[in-house]
Amino acid sequence: MTVDAPPPPLTDAPLMRDWIDISPAGGVTFLSGRVELGQGNSTALLMMVADELGVSSDAVTLETARTDRTPNEGFTAGSMSISFGGQALRCAASALLVQMLDAAGERLGCPPQELRVEDGEILRHGVSTGLELLDFVAAADLSCRVADLARPKAGGERWKTFRDMPRIDLKERLVGAPFVHDMAAPDMLHGAPVHPPSLHSALVSLDLDALMARPGVVEVVRDGSFVGVVADSPLASARAAEWAAKNGTWEATRIEAIDPVEVIAGSTADAETVVETGDVNRNIGRWYETTVTRPYIFHGSIGPAAAVAVWEGDEATVWTHSQGVFQLRKAMAMALRTAEEKLRVIHSPGAGCYGHNGADDVAFDALLMARAVPGRQVKVVWSRHDEFRAAPMGAAMATRVRALLGPDNVLTAVDVMVNSAPHTSRPGAGGTPNLRAAAYLENPIRPARSPDVPAARGGGADRNAAPTYKVDAVRVQRRLVHDLPYRSSALRSLGAHNNVIAIESLMDDIANDIGLPPLDFRLQHMTDQRSRDVLERIAVETREAREVSLPEGAGWGLGFARYKGTGGYCAVMVRIEVDGDVRVTDAFAVADVGEAVSPDGVKNQVEGGMLQSISWTLKEAVQVDGSSTTSKSWADYPILKFSEVPRVSVELVERPGAFPLGAGEISQGPTGAAVCNAVRAALGIRVRNLPITRGAIIAAANA
Template structure:
């Protein structure tokens, strides 16, 4: 029998996933949240397909800690791999219970009944007995796994194959966003965060601040400072005044090159993986390095939250990716039991990774505590967003390889240096909320731990090469002694590591005059990996003939986490004063594609974000402070700079879904790097590939 999905271990009962409302209608629950990636649409599709329902008739409840199954974080491209399959099993178990109950009521064999279109059928006739009549009598404490019998792959997707985004209309008019939530008598808060992680508030004239227009309360708790006001503008103006007139401990850190500091760190080395004998003392050697700076998540909208204290209980609406992790973090920071905290997800500015949404939620909770019974909304300013959100970690990955006389890779040695990727809320036993370090009774973050390689890895994600190489060694240095707060960003270390490995592959190909597709295929035995490369080659065959001067094309391949989706990308560039992307082609294999259109959207978005990182993005730092204040200081890829993108899926309906949200980050960045090398004849090893970086590479 098929193994039950992982989420059913912690949430085994039907009632964890299915409920009945006051009208007797059945609804479903999920612990996954909608970040703009189309998660909920795909989950609705899974339920509708399993129960032969119209997707419009499926009610899927918003994730909230008091009613939803705890599925942890919506991260890692596993929402459908785990969460979707759990809902399919829950829907199957529901069908079993409905038909068994109906059979007893109708005195008919259960096998003679069917459940489709939310109705009970006997042959071609709809039974008079309705699901609404049965629903209140169902035993929702029933364990799902023993009675579930989900459809086999060849019986799925008979009625429909794709679906328009169920949240699209609301998103276009701003209806669901946490920024737009409104409650009677609501107040508005604004935090005044210290200018640096280590800064302490020494002096603030709270009486003058309290006298600012519209200010209702001034909240000071240690070095945490914030205002509650009658309007958003009043709150913002008061916070700006406080930021300009407060006195904090000075920044005593001299400016330094953080990428060089990470690359040259002498932190403890961990051997993560070793296979064979990676002997680097014989044969023909190749070596390269790839480094990236600290990055912002770069959401167009800033973080926001709404909170209210009633008696000793607090409720918070947030765009957090992990509402249960946030509840645990709030419990630690506030020193109250989790039972007194309810966290409700509300869509906000989308982000892959740990952005400022959890911090904004804690800000709202701290400010709302000063006005019990009143909702307080906090919307971070752009300044807050750049200065206070966790950064995507800077990294430097060095790769060495040995090639034998037959042109086959015999060894590869990968050394990863990285700032921490794993500082999510409540990780490592501490809140990991920015303001938790500022309050009078602070809880500082514990030393960051990395995501284990068995779960896909963190800094070392995709640092084990996905090729057939006899000798492989992977070492890692996690650099924790930096004055900046970093945490997870889309694909974690995979982006940098894939660029490093695929850059070296391409350097070898160029040096020995090999075909880039054939060389990669020669080192692959997985037919699905070979298939994505074969199809990509057929799509870009014409690129290989007579490239114009200043143009170039490159390819790259990886399997995300070495166990998820397969992705091969080709990029074509035109390099003059800057790098201009002209074409991007991607072929991916994500197993069962629940929503093919949604999957393609995810992959396209990954390519665009990766291109922006690769060509433009770098967080401004000065001493111990973030110096970026606005979009003028942090350019991102413009709509006019987006290349023509083609994405094809190789579908395997009989295979488990593998996820699509993060599979294209690494291959897209690597393909750009390889295309630029083809155009210029030199490798730019330090990202982003700006005009300055190109000049430096040409001058080296």
């Protein structure tokens, strides 16, 4: 194999047949463990294999994430679909190509090196042979190891015949019914869970006979404090579940009302040092300091969590929009105390999840309810209220950054302390199922303390807590705060959103204090050319817009980071106007994600991350009372609306052939930072407690 190191997914799934299936009729299907979450990765993965083979994208098919067929690639998360999953698939396609061209060479009586493929046709020395590549699929031996054969195309050899491609699944999402929510079967039943109002409450009484007698109810399931209603229509199950919620009684461990952000910011729990280079305990120069907090944030899928399950004997099949079908299977088997092999878990599209939301929980709800009606599919779609009270939330955080400005205005030390609720409670994390209902079954398995995400995988609370700047001494500590009564888990970019805001706020504060343009001050602390390139380019892209004079209450702000310190580079500048509320009028980004398989897909991801981050940063805060969330509907939890959306421009620094770095999570931190810095520029007020609402600005002005 000509690649230096095989992509990591090939370690656990080394054989060609792990990645490729050939039907008796000769149809080639590539198998990926990555799931399509709406980010367009299935289109990009298909493009990568088609490009490697030299065939059109409709000549082969792609099947994703099912425990009975595809490789186990872990969770589709962390912007690694293309970097790892795609590279592995490209290698598998390469191995297949090698075998087919060997066979073609034999037929033509020439060495395979003389052959290449263009648009499905085999060319010899660039001249048509009249042979189609896919006529040689019979020559494939899928028992071979991918790494023994693969010679994936080098950067310059890729994308000769086609470049970029529209999403293969968009039309169906516009006018069709591709979601797990839309699955239909003649005798399908519909389930609705009646989750206890909080993780700390238990069911005391509920008249199950009366519930059973509600209109349309077919079966009622009770296991410990979990109650599920199975009915003949979605509306009947939803209404019966509402009736149960009103008529049951639950006993809650009394938890006093608290301000979660205050508790997290004030925590004195043990801190763990995750980065330490040089000694930050030095004193030559001047220390600057800031602390930025954010509240809990909802994932806020527009489509509530949903799943379909059916039991046949002691085996079950579950259709789910989980990010990790194998991990979900393992977690559900653990919770049911059954063998994993008894469960088959198949990915089916859901609404955008943006991380670990209720997808896994609802799959387990469906499995529990379907057990009561063997042989019949049960579809469970959570209510909006379930979505807001039962799903894991994005973690609340407080990030304190101290920076020492030494002689010649050079930063010599940065010391970061991140206090945060944990950023992962995915199925299986910490060795427990972490499925909501599992915590209150008759034989419960409570969630273990979250270990958070290890630094080797980009960290969780500490993600991007080390600045992307050249500084002699850097220390990052993280303090996980476990004693809050809420469930938090991965939300797009994890700790990077708040950490980048904190670091970039301080960079701006220092630059302002010493009278340097914020961009210049950042460039002075950059030795890495790719970082410099995106920063210099953002200055160019925004130059014309920045020359227009600003009205009062308007300002520009800049934010920059390299995601996880190892991923994509992104610089963002925004222009805002403040008239009571902050409104972003213009948002510019420049990104370098290495080779962009689908440049338009990358731009779409970066744009989406920007708009989502503007929403988080300006508007979003989960309201809580004691152990429950009190935001019940979109009316209590406003997000960015169409009329609040800025003009958006995204430009890519093209790096053909460079390692693809992922795009889905690179812009959230820089965008949040740019917004905060623009507010500072517009008003002269540094708002340190998100979201930057009218009230937060007044509070900061009076602080």
